[in-house]
Amino acid sequence: MQKKRVVFNYPPHLVDHPIISKLVREFDLTVNILRAHVTPREGRMVIEITGKRPALEAGISYVKELGVEIEPLAQDVKWHEDRCTQCTACISTCPTKALDVDRKHMEVSFNRDKCIACEACIPVCPYQAMEILF
Amino acid sequence: MAKTIAEINEKIKKGKAVVFTAEEIIDYAAQKGVKAAAQEVDVVTTGTFGPMCSSGAYFNVGHTKPRIKLGGGKTYLNDIPVYVGFAAVDFFLGATAMSEDDPRNKIYPGKFTYGGAHVIEELVAGKDVKLTATAYGTDCYPRKNLETYISLKDMNEAVLFNMRNAYQNYNCAVNLSDRVIYTYMGVLQPKMGNATYCSAGQLSPLLNDPLYKTIGVGTRLFLGGGNGYVVGNGTQHNPGVKRTEKGVPKASAGTLCVTGDLKHMSPKWLRSTSFTGYGVTLTVGIGVPIPILSEEILQYTLVRDEDIWTQIVDYSESYPQFNPGSLGEVNYKQLRSGRITVQGKEIPTAGLSSYARAREVAHILKEWIRSGKFFLTEPVELLPSVDSGVVFKPLKERPIKKK
Numbered sequence: 001m002q003k004k005r006v007v008f009n010y011p012p013h014l015v016d017h018p019i020i021s022k023l024v025r026e027f028d029l030t031v032n033i034l035r036a037h038v039t040p041r042e043g044r045m046v047i048e049i050t051g052k053r054p055a056l057e058a059g060i061s062y063v064k065e066l067g068v069e070i071e072p073l074a075q076d077v078k079w080h081e082d083r084c085t086q087c088t089a090c091i092s093t094c095p096t097k098a099l100d101v102d103r104k105h106m107e108v109s110f111n112r113d114k115c116i117a118c119e120a121c122i123p124v125c126p127y128q129a130m131e132i133l134f
Numbered sequence: 135m136a137k138t139i140a141e142i143n144e145k146i147k148k149g150k151a152v153v154f155t156a157e158e159i160i161d162y163a164a165q166k167g168v169k170a171a172a173q174e175v176d177v178v179t180t181g182t183f184g185p186m187c188s189s190g191a192y193f194n195v196g197h198t199k200p201r202i203k204l205g206g207g208k209t210y211l212n213d214i215p216v217y218v219g220f221a222a223v224d225f226f227l228g229a230t231a232m233s234e235d236d237p238r239n240k241i242y243p244g245k246f247t248y249g250g251a252h253v254i255e256e257l258v259a260g261k262d263v264k265l266t267a268t269a270y271g272t273d274c275y276p277r278k279n280l281e282t283y284i285s286l287k288d289m290n291e292a293v294l295f296n297m298r299n300a301y302q303n304y305n306c307a308v309n310l311s312d313r314v315i316y317t318y319m320g321v322l323q324p325k326m327g328n329a330t331y332c333s334a335g336q337l338s339p340l341l342n343d344p345l346y347k348t349i350g351v352g353t354r355l356f357l358g359g360g361n362g363y364v365v366g367n368g369t370q371h372n373p374g375v376k377r378t379e380k381g382v383p384k385a386s387a388g389t390l391c392v393t394g395d396l397k398h399m400s401p402k403w404l405r406s407t408s409f410t411g412y413g414v415t416l417t418v419g420i421g422v423p424i425p426i427l428s429e430e431i432l433q434y435t436l437v438r439d440e441d442i443w444t445q446i447v448d449y450s451e452s453y454p455q456f457n458p459g460s461l462g463e464v465n466y467k468q469l470r471s472g473r474i475t476v477q478g479k480e481i482p483t484a485g486l487s488s489y490a491r492a493r494e495v496a497h498i499l500k501e502w503i504r505s506g507k508f509f510l511t512e513p514v515e516l517l518p519s520v521d522s523g524v525v526f527k528p529l530k531e532r533p534i535k536k537k
Contacts, residue, residue: 085183085405085417086490089320091472092328092482103472106489123243123410124321126185126417126486 003050004060005034005113007076009069010043019063020047027051027059034116046073046117076133077117079110083129090121090130099130136428142176143509151176153503155496156337156424156435163436172429177503177510180342181356181421181495182334184487185407187318188298188369189416190228191254191396194290195265197223202267203275209267211253211284218267222275226295227253229416243316243411251416252406254294257286258358259401292396294358294404298368300420302340302388303444306331306464306483308476311450316411320486322449329446329474329483334492335439335466339422340388342435344381345520346373348424350513355392356421356499359403361508362394364422367517372526381434381520384443384463388517392420403495417488421495423503425510439466446476456528 231250307319368389403419
C-alpha cells in the first residue's frame with residue numbers, strides 16, 4: 001500500500017465532474033479529503049490517497065489526463081525557519097505533530113510529510129513563521 | 135574567599151575569567167562541589183528571549199530647515215503614531231502602538247500584522263522608514279508638514295527604553311470557558327485544551343538572582359544583541375510574592391527597566407510579534423551576567439527548572455475580571471516536558487518565551503566576557519527586595535464628580 005498527499009487544482013470545466021468518486025470506485029483507492037475549496041470558477045483540494053501502487057499511479061494519471069493539475073502538498077506549506085524563534089507556541093496546537101520540538105534542545109522542527117495543511121498553526125504563531133498557500 | 139567585581143574585571147581583562155551559563159553551572163557545581171565552584175567561577179550568564187510589551191524607543195531625528203516642532207501635532211513612523219510631548223524633534227515609539235486605521239479586533243480575532251515593534255525591527259535592520267508629521271507652527275518653528283524617509287543612521291540618537299522587561303517568573307495560562315480565547319498568552323483552547331507559559335526558567339536573569347543581591351541600577355547587560363544597562367526596577371516590580379525556601383518567587387515578581395543604544399542592536403534579538411486577537415509586541419533578548427561574589431550567590435544560580443514553580447491561571451474569567459485564584463502550581467520542568475496535569479486533566483503545554491534562544495543569549499554573553507569584550511559593572515543601588523515594603527497596587531477608581 002502507498003500513500004500520497006497532493007493538491008488537486010481543478011480548471012473551471014472540471015468543477016462539476018465526480019472525479020473523487022471515480023478514484024474510489026474504479027481505481028479502488030481510499031481518498032481522504034483534508035481540505036477543499038470549490039467554486040464555479042475553480043476547485044482546489046488537499047487529499048490523501050491510499051492504495052496499491054499500480055492503482056495509485058493509474059488513478060493519478062487518469063486525473064492528470066482529465067486536465068487537473070497535481071502538486072505535492074509540501075509546495076504549498078512553508079515553514080520559514082528564519083522567522084521561527086523556537087518559542088514552541090505552535091506545538092500544542094499542531095494535530096499531527098508535523099510541528100514538533102526536540103525536548104532536550106527545545107528546538108522546533110517541521111516535518112512536511114505529516115502536515116495536513118489544516119492551518120491551525122497560522123493564528124498561533126506570533127512571528128508569521130508558517131505560511132500556507134491555499 | 136569572596137571576590138569583588140573589580141577583581142573579576144581584572145581577570146576578564148587578562149582573558150582569565152571563568153564563565154558558565156546558568157544551565158552549565160548546574161552540572162558543574164554538582165560535580166565540583168559548591169564551595170570549590172564558588173571559588174573558581176567568576177561569572178554566570180543568564181538569558182531570556184520573550185515577548186515584552188512595555189518596550190519602546192526614543193529618537194532625536196535632527197532639525198529640519200525651516201524648523202518644525204513636532205510636539206502638539208501628529209507624527210508617524212510608517213503610519214504608526216509616536217508620542218511627541220517633548221522638545222521639537224524628540225519622540226517616543228511604543229512597541230504595541232498601531233496605525234489609526236488598523237482594524238484591530240473589528241474583524242475578530244484581529245491579526246495585528248504591523249505596529250511599533252515592526253518599525254523598531256525594521257529600523258534596527260537598517261531599513262528606511264517613512265517619517266510623516268503635521269505641526270501647528272510657531273514663530274520659531276514655522277514649518278507645518280514633514281514627509282521623508284529616515285533610517286537609524288540618519289538619527290542623532292536612537293535609544294531602546296523598556297520600562298518593564300525580564301519578568302521574574304510568569305503565569306501559566308489556561309482557558310476554562312467553552313470557546314477559544316485569544317490572549318497575550320497566545321491562543322487558548324476551550325476547556326483547558328492547552329496551557330501556555332512564558333519564562334526561560336533556570337536560564338532567566340532574575341530567577342538566578344532571586345533576591346536581587348547583584349542586579350541593580352547600572353548593571354551592564356546583553357540587550358537586543360548589543361549592550362544595555364539596568365535603569366532600575368521595572369514597572370509592576372513586586373518583590374513581596376510567595377517564595378520557596380530558597381527565595382524563588384512562585385508567581386510573577388521582580389521586573390527590570392532597561393535601556394541601550396538601538397544603533398548597536400540586531401533584528402535577530404528585537405523581533406516584532408503579533409498575537410492574534412490581542413495585538414503587537416516586541417520580543418526582546420536580554421542576558422544579565424551574575425558575578426559570583428560568594429558561595430551564596432553561586433547557590434542562587436544553581437536553581438533548576440524543577441525548583442521554579444508558577445501559578446496556573448484561567449484567562450477566560452479569573453484574569454480578565456482580576457479575580458484572585460490559582461488552579462494549581464506547576465514547575466518549569468513539567469511545563470517544558472510538554473504535558474502537565476491540572477485538576478486531574480492532562481493537557482499539552484506550549485512556550486511563548488524561547489528556551490533555545492535564551493540559551494543562545496547566555497552563550498553569547500559568556501563569549502563576550504571570555505574574550506574581554508564585556509566588563510561587569512558595580513550596581514549603584516540594588517533593586518527593592520522582599521524587605522523593601524514595595525507592594526503592587528491595583529487601580530482604585532474614584533468617581534469623578536460632575537460640576
